[in-house]
Amino acid sequence: MDSPAASTTVSKPGALLVPGWDDNHRERYRALADGLVAQGWACRLVDLPNGSWSPAQRAAVTREDNLKDVLAAYDALAREPGVDRAAIGLVGVSYGGYLAAFASALRPVRWLALRAPALYRDRGWSRPKEDLDKEDLAAYRLLRLRAEDNRALAACAAFRGHVMLIGSGSDDTVPRPVIENYAAAFAHARSLRTQMLEGADHALSHPDWHADFRRCLFDWLAQRHAELNEDATAARAPASPRKLRILVVEDEPDMLAITLELLQTLGHWATGVRSAEVAINRFLDGAFDLLMTDVNLPALSGLELAQKLHRHGFPVVFATGRPPPSRLAPGTFWLQKPYTVEQLEEVLRAAAALVPREPREI
Incomplete structure (x- = not known):
């Protein structure tokens, strides 16, 4: 109905x-x-x-x-x-x-x-x-x-x-x-x-x-x-959280659409792609503050993607159904699916602390 x-x-x-x-x-x-x-x-x-x-x-x-x-x-x-x-x-x-x-x-x-x-x-x-x-x-x-x-x-x-x-x-x-x-x-x-x-x-x-x-x-x-x-x-209180420019890598189209809308609802600017290979081409210096990627991607994995983009020095959020590893590399965060809105906000606040503060329009 x-x-x-x-x-x-x-x-x-x-x-x-x-x-x-x-x-x-x-x-x-x-x-x-x-x-x-x-x-x-x-x-x-x-x-x-x-x-x-x-x-x-x-x-x-x-x-x-x-x-x-x-x-x-x-x-x-x-x-x-x-x-x-x-x-x-x-x-x-x-x-x-x-x-x-x-x-x-x-x-x-x-x-x-x-x-x-x-x-x-x-x-x-x-x-x-x-x-x-x-x-x-x-x-x-x-x-x-x-x-x-x-x-x-x-x-x-x-x-x-x-x-x-x-x-x-x-x-x-x-x-x-x-x-x-x-x-x-x-x-x-x-x-x-x-x-x-x-x-x-x-x-x-x-x-x-x-x-x-x-x-x-x-x-x-x-x-x-x-x-x-x-x-x-x-959320309408004067003290607003840091707004981020986020590239999302998720091969499942419905999940990608939902994630993008959720990030935008939280006040961030976000765009998405469905493979690590496309993400590499999109991630130009200074274009994004943060990478949010699934781990299980076709061909190149999210972990391999993060290693290839490491030189950019931005934080990475791994959003995946896998349990977190015993140790995470510096500047990386683990968000286990299914996650709540509160858990997403908490991770983004922590990641935002690693992003250099520069005057930007979002």
């Missing part, structure tokens, strides 16, 4: 709603979307399974296919006029919560709200979802799992934004151990709020249970919206 027309003049946060598989309460999600739009959010709703699929398509679809659907919906939301790309959150339910956890590691996500997020074994990722062993799945969801035991939990362990996690006290589909596994995985989140709807079942079949969920969600998102407004007010 496409979101209502977004304002082209007022920046607003985005919310991507990802319901569960075969969740037959689509009217509830449309009401959630309408309520969020009324509160100043831009919204999209992902349909999984999509009503336009044929029986054969539905029978063949995999978790990998569905994650691509979620990422495509995220990218469409991020491209909507007026959407603040630095302020997009995911609201995922059941299977949708599971996919949202993966998406948080592949796109800039500021907030995660997960209700009864499902959990699946890693194996069979490319196997049709309808063919998964239901009995084995039920047994798996009773296990105590660490982040390193499951890829979805590992994505949660890497998440650094705000999280709300909601479970149902009488849920036979996503039992309490799954909620506890997710809660433990979010050990490094900026904040974590957990809520158990005691007595509620997985589908929230009683209207009172759904009303409780809606109240929890809207209260929590209202806090996130208020914090966003506070951040915007602080």
